Amino acid sequence: MKYIIAVIQPERVHDVLDQLEAKGIHLVTTSTVKGRGRQKGLTHQYRGLKSTSTLIEKVKLEIAVNDEYLETAVEAIETGACTEQIGDGKIFVTDLEQCIRIRTGERGSAAIG
Amino acid sequence: MLRRSGWVPGMPGAGLWLWVLVLGLMPTLAMAQDTAPSGAEGANAEVITAAADVVAVVEEAGTINTGDTAWMLVASALVLLMTPGLAFFYGGLVRRKNILSVLMQCFVCMGLVTVLWALVGFSLAFGSDTLGGFIGNPADFLFLNGVEFDKPWPGLTISGQLFMIFQCMFAVITPALIIGAFAERMKFSAFCAFTAAWVLIVYCPVAHWVWGGAEGFFGLGADGALDFAGGTVIHVNAGIAALVACIMLGKRQGYPDGISPPHQLPFAVLGAGLLWFGWFGFNAGSAGAATDQAVRAFVVTHIATAAAAMTWAAIEWVLPTVNGHGGRPTMLGTITGAVAGLVAITPASGFVGPMGALGVGFGASVLSYVFVAKVKPLAGYDDSLDVFGVHGVSGLWGAIAAGIWAVPGYGIDGAGGLLAGNPVQVVIQLKAILYTVVYSAVVSMVLLKVVDVIFGLRAEQHEERVGLDLTEHAEVAYTVLD
Secondary structure, three states, rough: OOOEEEEOHHHHHHHHHHHHHHHHOOOOOEEOOOOOOOOOOOEEEEEEEEEEEEOOEEEEEEEEHHHHHHHHHHHHHHHHHHHOOOOOOOOOEOOOOEEOOOOOOEEEHHHHH | OOOOOOOOOOHHHHHOOOOHHHHHOHHHHHHHHOOOOHHHHHHHHOOOOOOHHHOOOOOOOOOHHHHHHHHHHHHHHHHHHHHHHHHHHHHHHHOOOHHHHHHHHHHHHHHHHHHHHHHHHHHHHOEEEEOOOOOOOOOOOOOOOOOOOOOOOOOOOOOOHHHHHHHHHHHHHHHHHHHHHHHOOOOOOHHHHHHHHHHHHHHHHHHHHHOOOOOOOHHHHHHHOOOOHHHHHHHHHHHHHHHHHHHHHOOOOOOOOOOOOOOOHHHHHHHHHHHHHHHHHHHHHHOOOOOOHHHHHHHHHHHHHHHHHHHHHHHHHHHHEEEEEEEEOHHHHHHHHHHHHHHHHHHOOOOOHHHHHHHHHHHHHHHHHHHHHHHHHHHOOOOOOOOOHHHHHHHHHHHHHHHOOEEEEEEEEHHOOHHHHHHHHHHHHHHHHHHHHHEEEEEHHHHHHHHHOOOOOOOHHHHHHHHHHHHHHHOOOOOOOO
């Protein structure tokens, strides 16, 4: 089992979700996060004054998958989120030790799907 | 990609330049179109300082008019609504940890100032001359004794009590305006003490000079100064006090780079909308009656505000501000312009024509923009929500503009303003401004000093970081869950 954490541009979320759905990956958790990276800040103007926020709003996706779905999920996220601009985000993959479905008490791979 | 420099025909900027050009020509248009008033207006010529002028002579005085009473009741309620409107205007502009402290301070103005006004404030502003006209006699209407429900206020066709409650709403909003300057860092106890003292010691005397029938040295109204609905008494007065307050309190921690942008701009827009709406009561109500002058004030208030809102947005659009790209017209800029226009037309509202109003609104946004966007950063003071830049500067402009665009029938001996060939009116306006600026600045400074010694003006550093909502009021506006 793998755990995928992707940080992407907010405006790409719908594309990524569509891509995942098309590949049969339904399970996903999203959250709005703030962070910084190479994109640096965004400049706003308030009453003629510039204001640069160093933290930029992003969306974080978290997806638990069985091993055979890993590449499919990663490709779906890449396809949906890539614009070839700085700020497109990153995908992190880690091993997932356990997964438990609360309703049934199932453990492991069976609980993910 | 936006325009990098200059403009290309057919792009959005082109229309804007035209708009700016048209507004720039307003002074000329105003001269051509604001002709002499009808006979009906001439009859009201003595009513120079409008609603509040106890020495004014109006023919129908002596009886209470039901139509006038109905209008002034509504107008009073409209003016009250401006303070919650201001609360949301300011509340949306601060950081999320301080919104309740700002809303609370505005509501305290509604409560505290009303009580003070009923006890003694009204008498200080509208009692008979005391100390050589410096202030009204506090004994005249102490506890509202002698203010009648069924007898007209001298010179008006509404009762004394109605006049009193209409004026009360003005006293409420004036100190509330100052809140924007010291927002996010003033201790609540210090705020309450300062507000109470400021209303009685600064607002009441200045209201007395201009509207209260003061004679002699302080008799600005008697001199012929035009202040229809409170440009000097309210906006210049509050704007100067705000400047003094924000300088004395010092900058917020982290200003300017570490201050987050406005946390809830839609609130600010809501507040600005309520201000615009309530301002009709403020300005048209200052006619004191349902007259042609009230209609004039209503019309020019709306036109000046519209012009100012569009002017500010246009300035932002044509000036390159963001990383060398063309600027964007912002919502915040548009409502800021609207408020600047409302402020500027206030002293002039009963006296100028619709085309004069365009000039007043245009000038307000240009001047306030320069102060807010250029002068304030250079000077380095932290006027959190630009009370001086918007209310002070546009208030000063409006007071002068009244002397420029007043149509014949108003002003000294009904001679109108500068554009009607009566330059002396501008001098009188400057005198009223000078008195107000000097008095407000000096006394506000002394009051703040005294409050600082007794209570301490500033919240502790840690409290300022956590936010005043939690530390001063033990509540938060936005819960984490649910």
